[in-house]
Each structure stands twice: as C-alpha cells, then as structure tokens.
Amino acid sequence: MSSLNQSNNGSNGIKWMSSSTLSLINRIFDTILLVSVLSYQNWTLSYYLTSFNGHNSLWYFLFFADFLLAFVFISGAVLGCRHYRRVNVLKRSTTLNPSSDDNGLQTNEPNDKKRVNKLRVCNITIPRVLGSLPLLWICWLLYTVLLSTKIFVLNLQNITLELYKSSVTQDSRVDAEPHTIRLCLALMTLVFILWVDIHRNPKNKLSLDCIKELDTITVIEIFDSIDLLDLLLPDSPREMSSGLQHSQWVTVVVLMLSTINLMLPTTGLYRLSKSDFVSHKLNLRMNILHDSLRILLVNLPYLLLRLAFWVSINKEISLFLFKNALFVFVHIRHIVTEVHEYRSLNKKPKETELSLAVVSDENNSRNNGIDD
Numbered sequence: 001m002s003s004l005n006q007s008n009n010g011s012n013g014i015k016w017m018s019s020s021t022l023s024l025i026n027r028i029f030d031t032i033l034l035v036s037v038l039s040y041q042n043w044t045l046s047y048y049l050t051s052f053n054g055h056n057s058l059w060y061f062l063f064f065a066d067f068l069l070a071f072v073f074i075s076g077a078v079l080g081c082r083h084y085r086r087v088n089v090l091k092r093s094t095t096l097n098p099s100s101d102d103n104g105l106q107t108n109e110p111n112d113k114k115r116v117n118k119l120r121v122c123n124i125t126i127p128r129v130l131g132s133l134p135l136l137w138i139c140w141l142l143y144t145v146l147l148s149t150k151i152f153v154l155n156l157q158n159i160t161l162e163l164y165k166s167s168v169t170q171d172s173r174v175d176a177e178p179h180t181i182r183l184c185l186a187l188m189t190l191v192f193i194l195w196v197d198i199h200r201n202p203k204n205k206l207s208l209d210c211i212k213e214l215d216t217i218t219v220i221e222i223f224d225s226i227d228l229l230d231l232l233l234p235d236s237p238r239e240m241s242s243g244l245q246h247s248q249w250v251t252v253v254v255l256m257l258s259t260i261n262l263m264l265p266t267t268g269l270y271r272l273s274k275s276d277f278v279s280h281k282l283n284l285r286m287n288i289l290h291d292s293l294r295i296l297l298v299n300l301p302y303l304l305l306r307l308a309f310w311v312s313i314n315k316e317i318s319l320f321l322f323k324n325a326l327f328v329f330v331h332i333r334h335i336v337t338e339v340h341e342y343r344s345l346n347k348k349p350k351e352t353e354l355s356l357a358v359v360s361d362e363n364n365s366r367n368n369g370i371d372d
Contacts, residue, residue, distance in 0.1 A: 020085075023084075024081065027077065027080070027081055027198050030077075030194050030197055030198045031073075031074065031077040031198060033194060034073065034077070034191060034194040034195060034198065035070055035073065035074060037187050037190055037191055037194070038069070038070055038073060038143075038191055039066070039070055040184075040187070041147075041184045041187045041188075041191070042066035042069065042070075042146070042147070042150075043063065043066055044180060044184050045147075045150045045154065045181070045184055046059075046062040046063050046066055046150070048154065048159055048163070048181070049062060049150065049153060049154065049159070050062065050063075052157065052159050052162070053157075062150070065146060066146075069139075069142060069143060069146060072135070072139055072142065073139050073143075073195070075135065076133075076135035076136065076138075076139045076199075077198050077199075079133070079135055080133055080135075080136070080198055080199040083132060083133060084201060129274075130273070131270060131272075131273025131274040131275075132273055132274075132276050133199055133272075133273045134273060136195075136196075136199050136269050136270075136272060136273045137266050137269035137270040137272075137273055139195070140192070140195065140265065140266055140269055141263065141266045143191070144259070144262045144263045144266070145263075147185075147188070147262070148259035148262060148263070151185070151229070151255060151258070151259060152255050152259070154181065155229070155232055155251060155255055156248075156251065156252075156255075160181055160229075160232070160233065161232070161233065163180070163181065164233050164234070182226060182230075185222075185225075185226045185229070186222075186223070186226060188222050188262065189218070189219045189222050189223070192215070192218050192219070192222070192265065193215050193219070196211055196214065196215065196269070196272070197211070199272070199277070200277060201276070201277045204276075204277055206277075207277035210272070210277070211272075211277070214265075214268050214272070217268075218265045218268070220323070221261050221262075221264070221265070221298070222261075222262065223320075224261065224298075224302065224320045224323065224324070225258040225259075225261045225262055226258075227318050227320045228254060228257065228258050228302055228305065228306075228320075229254065229255075229258050230318075231254055231305065231306070231309050231315060232251060232254055253305075254305065257297065257298070257301050257302065257305070260297050260298070261297070261298050264290075264293070264294070264297075264298070267286075267290060284338050284341060284342045284345070285342065287334075287338050288335055288338050288339060288342070291331045291334050291335050291338070292331075292335065294327070294331050295328055295331045295332070298324075298327075299323075299324040299325075299327040299328045299331065300324070300328055302320070302321075302324045303321060303324035303325055303328065306318060306320070306321045306324070307321070
C-alpha cells in the first residue's frame with residue numbers, strides 16, 4: 001500500500017504542474033537570460049565608447065539607450081506571454097461555445113476573419129499587417145540598429161584596432177581583453193535564439209521546424225558578418241608594426257555590408273509574426289527578392305572582398321569564403337526554381353479562364369442546336 005501511495009504521489013507530483021505553467025516558467029527563465037546577455041553585450045560596448053571619448057559626456061547617453069532597449073525587449077516578452085494566454089483562452093471558449101465571439105456575442109464568423117484588419121494588444125489597436133507579435137521583429141530591428149551604430153563608431157575611431165594593439169604592446173587606455181568585442185558580437189546568436197524561443201508557440205508543431213531552420217541560417221550569417229569585420233584587423237604583430245591601414249572607404253564598405261547582414265533576419269521574424277509562427281518564408285515574389293538581396297548584398301560582396309584582401313595584402317583565407325561561394329550557387333538555384341513556380345502559378349488562372357470559355361461556348365452551341 002505504501003508503494004502504491006508513493007507511486008500515486010509521484011504521478012500526482014508530475015501532473016501537478018501543467019504544460020502552460022512549464023511554458024511560462026521557461027519563458028521567464030529565457031527572458032532573464034536574454035536581458036542578462038543583452039545588458040552585458042551593450043554595456044560593454046558602451047563602456048569602450050565612453051572610455052575612449054571621455055571628454056564628451058554625451059556618449060553616456062548610450063547607457064540610457066541600452067536601458068530603453070532592454071525595457072522594450074522585456075515588454076515584448078510580456079506581450080508574447082499575454083498573446084498566447086489569450087489565444088489559449090479563445091480556443092477553450094470556442095470549443096465550449098463555438099458560436100460566441102470575444103465579447104460573448106452570437107456570431108457564425110470565424111475568429112480569423114474577425115481579426116483580419118486590426119489586432120488589439122494591451123488595449124492598443126495596431127494594424128493586422130504588422131503581425132500578431134509586432135515587437136518580435138521591431139525589437140530585433142532596433143537592437144541591430146543600435147549595435148550597428150556602435151560597430152561603426154568602434155571601427156571608424158580605431159577603438160577595435162587600439163584594443164588589438166594593446167594585446168601586443170600591453171599599453172591600453174582601458175582594461176580590456178582584445179577579443180572582448182568579438183565575444184560581444186558573437187552573443188548576438190544567443191540573443192536571437194532566446195528571443196525567438198520566447199515567442200514560440202509550444203502547442204504548434206509546425207513552428208518547431210521553421211524556428212530551427214531560421215535559427216541555423218541566422219547563426220551562420222551572424223558569424224559570417226563577424227568574420228568579415230576581422231578583415232579590418234591585422235593578422236599578426238608584424239603586419240601591425242608595418243603600419244598598414246585600410247582606406248576610409250574600404251572600412252565603410254566592410255562595415256555597411258556587415259551591418260546589413262545583421263538586419264536581414266528582420267524579414268524572417270516579420271513573417272513569423274505575420275503567420276503566427278507557422279512559417280518564416282514569404283510569398284514567392286518576396287522570396288525571389290530576398291534571395292536576390294542575399295546574393296547582391298551579402299554573399300557575392302563578401303566573396304569578392306575576401307578575395308581582394310587575400311590577393312592585395314595576403315590576408316588569411318577564411319572558411320566563410322567557401323560558404324559565400326556555396327550560398328551564391330544555392331540562392332541562384334532557389335531563384336530559378338521560384339521564378340519557374342511563380343510563372344506556372346500565373347499561367348493557371350489563364351488556363352482555367354480559357355477552359356471555362358470553351359465550356360461555355362460548347363454549352364451555348366448545344367443550347368442553340370436544341371432550340372433549332
């Protein structure tokens with residue numbers, strides 16, 4: 001009897017915590033970890049900027065911008081939890097009383113049609129075109145804009161190069177490791193994974209596959225951008241002592257291409273918000289445009305820059321050079337397939353119209369024969 005009671009207590013202990021409670025605890029833990037990583041990353045970069053520009057107190061407003069960004073991320077996480085809680089309540093109400101809407105009125109229209117134009121979040125009516133979770137992609141866009149600004153200033157003021165030189169000469173204006181900036185930029189991958197997972201619908205199995213694919217692609221692209229920024233740093237102390245520096249326009253081009261690649265995941269996040277985490281892919285025309293931008297703004301320029309640095313100053317070849325060449329080939333194949341599919345879809349309505357016209361002509365001829 002005691003063993004049975006223990007087994008019953010164990011089973012009751014397992015069932016005591018529901019799946020929604022576990023999901024909420026997981027979201028809270030991910031939010032705390034996300035804010036911690038985000039704060040370390042932004043505050044470290046802001047510390048470097050303020051330390052090298054201590055004569056101007058306006059740079060300290062970067063810490064205020066970091067605080068606002070963390071607050072916006074926390075607000076997005078809270079709104080995500082409230083959204084799925086509301087969705088679950090709506091599902092329960094529709095199963096118990098399918099003919100009732102959100103306000104308890106009797107109607108036969110489905111909930112999706114009722115919420116086509118506008119969506120209410122925290123008593124604020126927002127356009128439905130922004131998606132069910134608009135802060136999902138808005139926060140990432142704001143985050144990459146702020147981080148890109150810091151990356152630009154750190155490299156244009158040669159702060160990154162000064163930190164690199166301090167590792168050799170042991171003479172630095174701030175106490176910092178030379179690879180701390182790389183670590184801070186690499187933490188973008190963790191921020192993206194946590195941010196997407198916080199908004200994931202655990203009861204939707206379709207969302208798991210698209211999130212895994214989006215996470216993998218984004219992590220590769222972020223590391224590719226970080227590796228491209230290493231082109232602005234010398235490979236060895238010998239190269240650093242030679243005093244070789246890149247021209248200003250080369251630095252600006254490298255920085256622009258790196259930051260553009262960090263902002264492109266916004267399109268995938270927007271599609272996730274638009275489709276309620278069912279798919280991260282856009283329609284065919286947008287897919288063709290997105291793949292073309294990946295070729296023209298990311299992989300092809302990255303490939304040419306790495307080859308130019310390798311030929312001109314004997315820069316070490318990165319493995320991402322082969323990644324860029326492979327992705328150019330893959331994106332071209334995708335564009336060819338998508339263009340063919342888009343043309344076939346446009347031909348179908350015309351073919352159906354012709355078939356309907358033929359059928360109508362046959363019916364008219366038959367009716368005329370019967371009348372005769």
